[in-house]
Structure formats: structure tokens, C-alpha cells
Amino acid sequence: MDAVSTPTVRPKPGGRSGLRLLVRNRLAAFGLVLLAVLLLVALLTPLLPLPDPDATAPADRLLPPGTPGHWLGTDHLGRDLLSRLLWGSRVSIAVGVSATLVAAFFGSLIGLVAGYAGGRVDNLLMRSIDLVMAFPYILLALTIVAVLGPGLLNALYAIAVVNIPFFARNIRGVTLGLARREFVAAARLSGARPATLLFGEILPSVWPTIVVTMSTTLGWMILETAGLSFLGLGAQPPQADLGSMLGEGRKLLFTAPHVSIIPGVMIFLLVISVNLLGDGVRDYLDPRLKAGALTAPVAATAVQRDRPADRADGSEGPDPLLSVAGLQTEFHQGDRIHRAVGGVDLVLHPGERLGLVGESGSGKSVTALSLLRLVPTPPGIIVGGEIRFAGRDTLGLSARELRQLRGGRVSYIFQDPLSTLHPLFPVGDQLVEALHTHQDLSSGKARQRAVELLEKVQIPGAQQRMRAYPHELSGGMRQRVCIAMALANRPDLVVADEPTTALDVTVQAQILELLRSLAAEQNSAVLFITHDFGVVSELCDRVAVMYAGRIVEQGPTEEVLSAPAHPYTAKLIECVPVLGESDRKVEAIPGLPPAVDELPAGCHFADRCPFAEDQCRRGELALENIGRDRAARCRKPLWSEA
Amino acid sequence: MTAISTTKLTRIFGGGTTFTGRHRPAVHALLDVSLDVAEGDTLGIVGETGCGKSTLARLLVGLDEPTSGKIRLGGKEVRTRGRWDRRERARQIQYVFQDPGSSLNPRKTLQHALEAPLRRLVGLDAGRRRERLAELMEAVGLRRDFLPRYPHELSGGQAQRVAIARALAAEARYLVLDEPVSALDVSVQAQVLTLLSRLREQLGLTYLFISHDLSVVENVSDKVAVMYFGRVVELGDRRHLFQAPRHPYTELLMRSAPRLGQRHIRAETKPAELPDPTNPPAGCAFANRCPRRLPKCRTHPPALEGGPTGTLAACWNPLPSADAETLSSKPVG
């Protein structure tokens, strides 16, 4: 049966209304208010009791600001500056906005068509755009004005044309990406025609980019219009816009500076208000920024342990290599707290291979990254627990000590070898860097060691491959390089975070064998993070199963898989089809894991568990020993030694 | 009766010459693929990255055009010209994408996604559409109040159910499922697999199920085709193919796939690289990696030929069935 009818809808991340977000951004709010005031004044100008902006009065020429009747003074012809300023602003705003609209319309249309059609159409359109862009920005506007002759309308055309390429390129880029997306193909298979696809399916996703581009260009447009008028190529006397006022005032710079300063201030206020608002609009519409993603993580995860480690002391015998107790890692996003890891206890002995298994969102990777504080901060914070590596608490180490541990005694292998290797350095250099960081070697010696390492991970032609860039290698080869890098300094512990998930099955088999034999050879312990029980069976001595931020069961791999104690483990095993056992019925687990920002009380699995009782939904559950080297976090384990 | 049938289907990307007269590299993505899927059956297609399985899927549903070869749906040859033909085809065969998240428009409601085929392909009026929407949602096990929601409000499994509902909305009898569960967690994967098999029985659907995961393919398929480097290298009944693989590549896949509760992997000793797709080898593409290689493997391409179990294999030196039985190693513990 399948029962997903329960609508466990996760609220969308950071679900705030746009306006509130804009207001929260104080600068943008300031820009909005300023712009609103300026626009209002410009709109109301005809209704205000102002003198005629073009009425000359030679007797009153060059009056200073503050003169009664002429609050901002007069210019060289005795015209009232306040009146001219307000009327001029109207012109500047109108021209700037119209130019933006014209450029946005044609530019976006070109971009949409080029990006969607691709091929020859795209080539033709974009080469023409390139040609226009071969002229330096203002120069093109000048050329157009030179052809059409000076004048405000011609300046408007010039500025609009000059900005078309900017829109066209931006919009084409976004459209191109969207046109290849699967939802467009899906809509096509639903019978949509090309025009419907472009304007019905793609355009809604392109809109934000158009708006953002407009909001970031508007300021420029106003500046450029003013610039052309300043040069005497835009507004012609007696009509004035802000730029031409400045241009006329320039001649009086030494005698009456207010005549040029005042319109300049107005342009500045207008443009900065538009830009402030534009930034706010961009931050709101750009989904990456909205999720708070565009923050750079610092070198080590922040630690704020106000809770003492509640140490579940169960480990006897020899000193473990790694022991984790009560580890809690959270992600703080806005006012939401995601408890990704909610109290993990782990023990790993020298040379041992432990598999950490869980579904996405179970906290397995965050646990692994927390060990050497590689969880990105912001938003990640380690809020509790203790991590002891070789007897020392890694959460209390100085930056220097932590660096010595990283890549030295503890190394990492990550999932996607293309994104984890630096694309701009040859793999040999990256390997040498790993050696140099922790060993005092001459560069010749280091390179020789690097070649040996590449040979050790069975890369053919190691000497030549030293100079290869990551993109020149296949996925399997890249992961071999990563393994070589991880093993370079003979670590005591290798943390492998889904290292074979992105690989094909035949390559995965090779990487697993390689990892197993090399780790055994160096007697390195391995913490292997995966979602795949098959891989765990292949590689790991012990296994720990994670669910919703906690370990729910651990023990020797074979025992756990053949006689699982926690119902989640049992159900998860039933979900997996096994090759060669085609008659085995695959049983699904109903429902979904709980969201880690709204964890239920008691057992987190209770809602999906067929054996759950009322007692399961109350109180805290500890990871209890249920047999030799076996533990489960369950009130009613399916298996126990007793 | 044959539901889906392809004859010598080939797709070559690039090729030809540039306007300066230089030859552009031609990538042979799919070469001479001939397959038949019987009405109501599921044909599983397995292979690794670059084997052409997704190209095959896109050709079948008309998202791409073959360079040569024929496609028949329900016994009738597919014509590719004209909007009318495309609509006809979309009503016969539909596609379910791998990543349910990206196959739904993030800015449109689920209702919009599901109504599109009802309106454009089936041509239902508003009232009938409302009824059909309710039926479809029920068929895939989702509540109706999901309809006005946006894709980001769904989990991966729920989104994949919607994608399946959309494919069903066109009333197509044939579904191409391109890695439909690969992006999902195992517990959700099982939910979707269960749903798919229930729908197949209830509605008499025919599936072409593409996956890189052997165990999933074995679980859902009646027949299985193994692809390598754009070609079908082995084709046969699910049970026979997996119990007694004849092509060395199938055997390699099987011993490379990790199995729950077993420690059995025997990987190749040398790092494996695919041949250059712009310059395919003259003989068998697998020859470089093959432990059973004969001299003529490098020069002459093998054709698909039948063996004692009825499984077809494109190999000059196929595995004898006895060899294959020793394959299934004993579970540990």
C-alpha cells in the first residue's frame, strides 16, 4: 500500500512577505521613502505655487539661496532655481524611466527569443548585440546623437539603444538556462506550443531578472541622460533638465557655485534612492539571496556550547581514536532553528571502519563535517556536546591546532569530486599543497611523493596526470585524486562523505576496493557516510543508523542487517530491493521524516512506526545498550540480547 | 501485441562540417537499437553514464529526433512532422523525468501542470477537467488540496507522484520512466515503486523503465536490456538475464553492485574508461575492458544473438551458463 495522503507540507523557507523583507532592509526602505517623496514632489510640481521656470529677470540674476521668493536662488538669467529644479527633475525622471522601459522591452524580447530559439537565431542576434557592445557605452550614445542631432528625444533613444544589449544578455542567459530545464520539456509533452512555452512557462521565471535589471539600470539611465544634457547634447534651451542645468551652471563655477551644486545634489538623491531601492528589490527577488545563501562561511564552525555534554558513558576497553558525545549542530536561519544534529554519540577505534547510514536530512553529513568544524558558519553552529580525537576536544582547539589536525591526522573525502577539486589548479599542485601543508618537504621531493600517491591510487600515467586539470579527468579518476590527497599525510582517520554516490556502479566498486585496501594498509580508521546499506555491507565493520538528527541504532554491520533492533532500521532494510532476490517484496515506509525545525517529542520515528505506542511519544529516549556492542534508541526494540 | 518497438534507432550528435570546411566531431549517442516491448510489459533498461539510455528515452517521446531508424507505437510508425502528429504521440506515450523537482515549473501550481495535458491534449471542458483532476490525484495517492500548491511545497516523493499524474493525464498507455526513483531516498523510492506497479496493473500500462540501479530494474521489469556505449549488449527475460548473464559487461555490472548484507564485490583491476565517443572503436566497445576478449572482438562488432536461455547477447565469446551460476555469492552472516 502507499499512504502519502498525509500532507506533511513543509512551510517554505523564510516565508515572509516581500514588503516586510524590503522594510527589514533599512537602506532599501530609506531609498523607497526618499524616492516616493521625490516622485510625489515631481508629480505635484504643476500644482505648486512656483514661478515660471523659464521666465527671465535680468535684474534678479545670481541671487544666492535663501533669498525670499527664490529659496534656492536664481541663475544667470534670473530664473528661479527651485522652480527649474523641480520642472527639470520631472524631465529627467520621465526620460530615465521611458528609456528604461524601451530598453527593457526590446532587450528582453531579444534575450527571450535568442535564449529560447538557440542555434542560428541566437547566433545572429547575439553577434549583433556583441557588435553594439563593441562601442564603449557612452560613445555609442554620443554617436547616435551625432547622427540624429542634439535633443532630448534623441538622447532618450540613444540611451535606450545603448542599454538594450545589457538587457538582452542578461535575459538570454536566464532564458537559455530555463529553456533546457525539464519542466519546459514536460510542458512540451503536455501539448504546449512554442509561444506558450516561451511566454507561459519560461517568462514567469524570467520576470524577476527583468525587474532586477530594470531597477539596477534606472539609476544609470538617469545619470546618462543628465550626462548628455550636461554636454549640451540632450535638453535644449530653454527647456531644462537636471543635466543641462548643471552644464549651464558649470560656467559660473567660481562666481556662483550654487547654480551647479544644487542640480547635482538632486541628481545624486534621485539616483541613490533608485539604487538603494534597486538593491532591496534584487535581494528580495534573487532566490539565492533570499535563502541567505550568499554568505561566505568562515574558516571553522562557530561553537557555542552552553549545554554541557551529557556523556553517555558506555565505552570501555582501549582508548578510542574518536569519541563523540551529545553532539548538537544547528542551523540558524532567521528565526528558524534547524536541529540538524540533535545529540549524536559515536565511538571509533583505530583502524575501524564505521558506516554512518541515513536518508537525506538525517544529519549524517553534518555530523561528519562537525568533527573538524567544517559545517558552514553562518548558518551552522555547534551548540552542544564534545568531540574527542585522540583524547583532545576538537571543539576547544585553536585555529592553528585545528588546521594541523585537518588533512593531517584526520582527512576528508567528499561526494562530488568535480566540485571538490579546485578547477583552476592542476591536480598535482593540489596534491603537493596537501603534502606541503603538513610535511616539511623540498618541492622536488613533494612532487615525487605526489606521483607515488597517484600511482598508489592506480592512476595510469601518474607523471603526466600531475599536470591535468580536474575537468580533464573522468569522475572515477577525480575521486582517486581525492583519495590520494586524503591519504597523503597518513591520517589516523579518514572521513568519507558519500564518496561513491556520484559514480557509476563499476567505478564505485573500484573506489570501494581501493579505499578498503589503502585504509587497511595504513591502518587508518574510516568513518563512511552513505545512504546505501549495500555499500556499508561491503566496507564497514560497524554501522550506525541515523534518523532525524540522531543515531537510532548501532552495532556490528552483519548483526544489525540480519537482526535489526530499531523498527526504522528494519523498515529501511525492507525498502531496499536486493539483486538476485527479485521475489522479495519491497515494503515502503509510509509518511515522511519530520522536519528538523519541528521535531516531535519522544521518538522521532513514532509517527511512521507500526509498533508505536503512547509511551513512545513522551520524554527523551536514550541510546541504550541492548547487547554486546549493540545499542538502539527505542522503547520496544525488535531485538535484544536479554 | 507490441506496444513500443524501435528498429535500428540511431542518434548522432554533431557531425557534418563547419563553414570553414573542417569536420565537426560526431558523437554516436545511440547506435542501431532495436527493441520491442509487449503491451502491458515493463522493459527495464540498465546502463551507466553515457550508455545512451536517456537519449533513447528522449527519442521515444519525441523530445529529440533520431538520425536514422524507426519507432513504432502500438504497431503504427511514428511520424515526426507536424503538430498533429506530435499531439497524437503525446497521447500515446509520456515521459516521467528523473528529478521531480525540476520537471515541475516552480512558478506554476500543480493544478496548472496537471490541467495542461487535459486541456491541450485531451480537450476536456472545465467541468470534466475538475473531475479528472480529482481522479488523477486519487490514483497517485495525493489529497486534492495539494492542487493549488506550488512545487516547492512538496517533498521529492510527492513531486514525483504529481509528475506521474501528469503523464497519466494525457491518457497515454505507454510511459517512459527515466530514472524515476534515483533522486529519491530509499524509503520514498519504495513508495513510488509500489505506486508504479499498482498503476500498471490497474490501468494496463506499458513501461520502459530506465535505471542505473540493477536491483531496482530487476524488481520492476519483465524484460531487461543492458546498454553500453550507445548499444544494447544484452537483452532478455529478467530472470534469465540476471541469473545467467551472457555478456561480460552484464556480469561486471552484477559483481560491481553492492548488495545489502553481502560482501561480494569484485571490481576490475584496471581503472575503466569509456572509448572516445567521437571516435568509436571498430569492434566491440567493451573489448578494452573485457576479460574474455578474443582477437576479432577489436575488429568486428558483434551482433545480438540468442543463447540457450533465450537471452540475446552482443558478444563473440559469451559466458556459458555454468559460469554464471557460480556468480551469486553466498550472503554473509
Next chain:
Amino acid sequence: MWLFLGKRLFAIVPILLGLSILVFAMMALIPGDPATAILGSYATPENVARLNEQLGLDRPLPQQYLIWAGNLLQGDLGRSYALNRPVAHEVFERFGATLILAGSALLLCAFFGLLAGVVAAVRQFRWTDRIVTLVVLVGISTPSFWLGLLMIMLFAVHLQWLPASGMYAAYGGGDLPDLLRHLAMPAVTLAVVATGVIARLTRTAMLEVLRQDYIRTARAKGVPERRVIYRHAFKAALVTVIPVLGIQAGFVIGGAVYIETVFQWPGIGRMLVNAISTRDLLLVQGGVLVVAVSYVLFNLAADILQALLDPRLR
């Protein structure tokens, strides 16, 4: 790499060709009789006829273009009637002055823009970041011609530190210190906006790069943080910033038009503005062509630099 270089060089040929056609078309598009436009409305009919014949304006357009392009290749851009000297001489003389101005502005904005961007990204959310962000915002919102006037008022009129205009002092100047004194204000003014744009972009690029998996890898290797930022992250960020440097060069060259007018710098921008006002169209044509070609070459250099940094682009 050599193949890439060859391809890039080859690719600018059609652009240069297109450019020349566009610039030529400019003349053809001018309403009315070009010869009259060139000579001014007081020209005698004989002079107009002579010029028409000289420029080949009585022939069909494609033929006119070929004649024009042929002259162009021999370095002949025609003659400026207002100045009564060959356009080529005037243009190249002026272009040198503009190169000095725009070049120093570009150096300034590249240096300070990159520096401010990196510092702001690394110290994200702290006061340095906020100050940089604010300064950048003010910078890109200020009209450069107005800023120039303000600077003249402050440094030339009020403080009398720097000369208000020109490239060299009228008497006793002409050496490098004199040039630098004259250059300081216009170069800084011209650089302000571009610095803001580059700083802002560098900040975003650095933030984007610092989130990448390979930065996490570098940290997981134990690489010192300084090296992570200035070697691993900065190099990757440069790849995105460099093409923008190329585009900014266009803004700087264009912006020089205003700055040269404000500071009376004897560059090509001021020449163009004057030529447009006096309708000296051959001079406009020559000036535009030279500036556009130099801009294309500059962008080519940026492209090549980018490919040197990023092997994936080769």
C-alpha cells in the same frame, strides 16, 4: 592555448568588419546631403560638388564603403574642415591624452576595486563590509561630472592644491610631475564609479567562491586561511571579475567624455563633443572608430587573460 589564441584573434575580424560598416553607415544615415553637412550650410555649391566627388558620394553605397575602407587601411580618415588638418593626426594626438587619463583611472579602479571587494567579502557583516558597501553605493550614484566640479571647487579653488584644468601648465610645465598634478583629479574622478562597480562585483564573486566545495576541501586539507582566501578563492573570483574589467574599460573610456569636458583635458572625448556640436562629422567618425577598435582590443586582452587563469576556457 595557441589554438585558443588563434580562434580568439580570428573571431575579432568579423567584429572589426561590422564596426567599420556601422561607423560608415553613420554617415549614410545622416539626414540630408553629407557633403553639405560636412562643409556647413554656407558652403558654395561648387565646394559641395567637389567634396561629393572626392568622397565618392555620388556612387552607390557598397562602392562608397569600399573606397572608404581602402582609405582607412592606408591610415586616411579624411580631413577635418573645421580644424583644417587630417582627421588621423588630430585623432591620434587626442587619443594619447585619453589613454593616459583612462589608463591611470583603470589602474586605480582595478586596484582599489579588487582590494575593497575582497576585504568586504572576507569581513562580511562587519563594519569594514558596511563601510565599503556604503562608499560603493555613494560612488555609483554620483554623477561623475558633478563630482569633478566639486573636486575643482575643493582642491583647485578652495585649497589651491591642484590645477583646475588642462594637461600641462601653460608656462614651465611639461614634465612628469606636472602631468601627474594635472592628472590626479580627473583620474580619480573617472575611477570612482568603476571602482564601485568592481568592488561590488568582486565582493559578490568572492562570497560565491568562498561557498564552493573546493574551498571546503582546501580548509579540510589544513591550508592556512590566508592562503585559502588569496590563492584559492581570489584566483577563482578573478575569473568572473576580469570580463567585467573589460566592460568597465568601456565605461571608463566613455566616462572620459565628461571628465575631459570638466577638466579641459585635451583628449578624444572632448574632441568628439566639440565635433558633434560643430557637426564635424568626419572627425566624429574617425574618433569613434579609433576608440571602438581600441576597446575591442582591450576586451580581447581581457578574454585572453581570463583563459590564462581558467583552463576550462581554453
